[in-house]
Amino acid sequence: MIHVTLPQLCAYIDGELAEASAELVRRHLSVCLECTERFALLEAQDEVLLRILGDDPDEEFFQSLSASIPLGTPAAVEPVAAATKPRRPRVGAKSREGDRASAFRIAPAAWIAAAVCCIVAGSAAWVTLRPKAPALVIPPMPAAEARPAPLEAAPPVELEVTPEPATEPATEPAVVIAPEPVPAPAPDLAVAEVVEALAPAVEHAIPPPRKQKPTPAPEPFVERAPQHFLPVRTIITETVVSSQAESPAPSALPGTARPNSAPDLSAAVLREARSASLEAARSKLPASFDKSADAWERALPLLEKTPETLALARREVAQSRFQAWAAEPTEARREAAIASARHYLLYAAPGPERDQAWTWLGRLKH
Amino acid sequence: MNRSESRLIWLEESEERGLVFSALQGNRQAFLALADHYLKPVYRLTFALTRDRNVAAGITREAFGRAWFGLKGMPEGRRFFPWVLHLARNLSVAYARRHAGEMRDVVPVAEDASAEERDDAAREQALRDALRALRPDEQTALALRIVERLSHAEIAALLDQPSVNALARLASARGYLAQRGNCAAEEREGAA
Numbered sequence: 001m002i003h004v005t006l007p008q009l010c011a012y013i014d015g016e017l018a019e020a021s022a023e024l025v026r027r028h029l030s031v032c033l034e035c036t037e038r039f040a041l042l043e044a045q046d047e048v049l050l051r052i053l054g055d056d057p058d059e060e061f062f063q064s065l066s067a068s069i070p071l072g073t074p075a076a077v078e079p080v081a082a083a084t085k086p087r088r089p090r091v092g093a094k095s096r097e098g099d100r101a102s103a104f105r106i107a108p109a110a111w112i113a114a115a116v117c118c119i120v121a122g123s124a125a126w127v128t129l130r131p132k133a134p135a136l137v138i139p140p141m142p143a144a145e146a147r148p149a150p151l152e153a154a155p156p157v158e159l160e161v162t163p164e165p166a167t168e169p170a171t172e173p174a175v176v177i178a179p180e181p182v183p184a185p186a187p188d189l190a191v192a193e194v195v196e197a198l199a200p201a202v203e204h205a206i207p208p209p210r211k212q213k214p215t216p217a218p219e220p221f222v223e224r225a226p227q228h229f230l231p232v233r234t235i236i237t238e239t240v241v242s243s244q245a246e247s248p249a250p251s252a253l254p255g256t257a258r259p260n261s262a263p264d265l266s267a268a269v270l271r272e273a274r275s276a277s278l279e280a281a282r283s284k285l286p287a288s289f290d291k292s293a294d295a296w297e298r299a300l301p302l303l304e305k306t307p308e309t310l311a312l313a314r315r316e317v318a319q320s321r322f323q324a325w326a327a328e329p330t331e332a333r334r335e336a337a338i339a340s341a342r343h344y345l346l347y348a349a350p351g352p353e354r355d356q357a358w359t360w361l362g363r364l365k366h
Numbered sequence: 367m368n369r370s371e372s373r374l375i376w377l378e379e380s381e382e383r384g385l386v387f388s389a390l391q392g393n394r395q396a397f398l399a400l401a402d403h404y405l406k407p408v409y410r411l412t413f414a415l416t417r418d419r420n421v422a423a424g425i426t427r428e429a430f431g432r433a434w435f436g437l438k439g440m441p442e443g444r445r446f447f448p449w450v451l452h453l454a455r456n457l458s459v460a461y462a463r464r465h466a467g468e469m470r471d472v473v474p475v476a477e478d479a480s481a482e483e484r485d486d487a488a489r490e491q492a493l494r495d496a497l498r499a500l501r502p503d504e505q506t507a508l509a510l511r512i513v514e515r516l517s518h519a520e521i522a523a524l525l526d527q528p529s530v531n532a533l534a535r536l537a538s539a540r541g542y543l544a545q546r547g548n549c550a551a552e553e554r555e556g557a558a
Contacts, residue, residue: 007537014511016518016533041544048490049512049543052497053414055422065409065423066402070431071394342552350542 004028004035013042034362266302270309273299277316280323286333289324293317293340315353318344322360338364372515374407374447382446389437397437401430404447407514408454414509415458415502417471417494425461429454448524459502466498485554492550496543504539507532 004012004025011017012025029036273295280288296316303310321337341361348354377385377400388396408429413422433440433450440449471494475487497505503525510516510524522532 006541007533010537010540011518011533014518014536038544041547042540045493045540045544045547046512048493049497049508052417052490052494053509054513055410055413055419057409057419061423062405062409065426066398066405069398069401069427069434071397071434339556342556346549346553350545 001032003032004038006038009035009039009042013039013046034366266299269295269299269302273313273316277320280320284323284327286324286328289320289327290333293320293324293336296320297340311347311349314340314344314347315357318357318360322364325364334364372517372520373410374514374516374520375403376445376447377403379445386437386440386446389434394434397434400446401433404450405430407447408451410513411451411506411509412454412458414513415455415505416461421461422458425454425457429457448526451524452526455502455506462498485551488550488554489547492547493543496546499546500539500542503527504535504542507535508539511536 008017008021008025012022017025029039273292276288276292276295280292293316296313299313300310300317303313318337318340321333321340325333325337338361341357341364345354345357345361348357376382382400385396385400389400405426409422409426412425412429413419416422416425429450432453433446440446473487473491473494475484479487500508506525507521510521511518516524518532518536519529521536522529525532525535
């Protein structure tokens with residue numbers, strides 16, 4: 001049976017259908033329980049909406065409201081609870097009121113003041129927060145070594161040289177030296193390159209580089225089930241499971257061995273649920289679908305932190321329950337399928353999958 | 367109230383044009399005549415969008431105030447009511463956006479309420495919450511249909527859209543509200 005669509009029902013409720021179309025809808029509603037229920041639901045909903053959205057104050061309210069409309073100066077138009085501010089009139093627009101122009105005359109001054117404040121605040125922030133290069137402590141060097149011929153393109157760089165107490169003669173003060181012989185020719189030389197060029201001189205002033213963590217060993221090859229006949233949803237789930245499973249093995253990191261950690265557990269449960277789904281899809285036996293649904297239900301609590309996978313798992317549960325019921329209808333399966341479909345619909349985003357779940361629910365109920 | 371009868375009564379176009387012309391010359395009485403005629407529908411729309419009487423009154427006041435000062439900018443050949451309604455709608459939407467976190471109207475439930483009354487209250491609460499999630503155009507179309515009983519063609523004209531869009535907005539809004547209502551009901555059943 002072809003049901004009445006939602007827009008058709010809405011048009012019928014609003015009296016917007018032509019008489020012939022309205023008659024067709026009327027006839028359909030007289031024989032279709034599902035559409036009649038939807039129609040009744042929408043009608044009842046409109047009644048509630050009228051109660052929520054409607055407000056009919058007395059005449060006195062409107063009289064006072066009319067009397068309070070600001071027809072004086074633009075400043076009298078108060079933005080409601082700072083919702084918006086009155087818009088400035090266009091430059092050159094003639095004012096209807098004598099004081100209208102004066103009300104807006106302060107606007108340019110306010111803009112200028114605001115701009116000045118922004119510039120001052122920005123400058124202050126820049127001065128205080130700009131990254132400052134640390135003073136380089138350079139050991140004393142012979143003058144001939146310290147001053148090779150500078151490159152022409154290199155910009156003059158002033159470096160504050162602080163004498164090192166242990167090795168520096170007491171008579172040599174801090175000096176400003178000429179540009180260092182920087183190998184990079186470009187004037188916009190990167191700081192890293194400057195530091196690298198000066199490395200021999202400042203080696204002892206630079207902290208040693210951090211030790212990098214050892215990269216985990218590549219994952220051994222794991223044979224997987226063929227995927228060419230899997231639904232897309234299952235493949236996505238598998239990807240998520242794989243990404244969780246691909247995290248470095250706890251035993252590979254010294255001192256962090258946790259044999260039964262949560263990611264391992266969830267990955268294992270998800271793997272089991274996926275294989276149960278595969279088995280059910282292959283065998284199409286009601287017991288297999290039941291088993292698949294059970295496996296996905298076990299996985300649900302472990303997927304709280306991955307909403308996308310959680311939604312997929314809910315759908316898998318609902319689908320497996322429905323398929324089990326469709327393969328071999330029993331009252332227990334019907335109830336379980338309705339419960340899981342409702343659970344999925346509670347959180348599912350709008351879309352064709354959600355619509356399909358509504359279809360399952362409709363079939364399960366009737 | 368007749369469900370198909372529109373509550374909006376338009377001014378005669380020639381009369382409205384004369385009032386607008388007089389208002390443009392600075393005649394406040396002419397503008398007040400316009401405002402008095404369209405005050406109620408504008409207020410009803412703003413109330414439907416904000417669901418707060420004081421806020422709706424303030425927005426209505428502000429919309430007409432802006433209309434008075436910006437009457438010269440009203441597009442040539444456009445009717446006054448759609449224009450001022452557009453102002454009020456924009457103000458309401460801006461207000462709702464700024465106060466999105468604060469605006470939650472809770473349906474009171476008496477302690478000795480029956481299970482049926484509690485169900486009704488919960489359903490209404492779900493509807494109120496779901497209304498906030500509708501797009502502004504959907505909310506406006508729904509308000510104009512439910513409260514003003516305007517036809518789809520009138521709604522489309524007020525929203526500056528083709529007529530078929532009004533039906534699409536209404537169907538989409540009603541479908542979403544029904545879904546949310548069903549979900550809430552099933553959630554309650556599950557909890558029970």
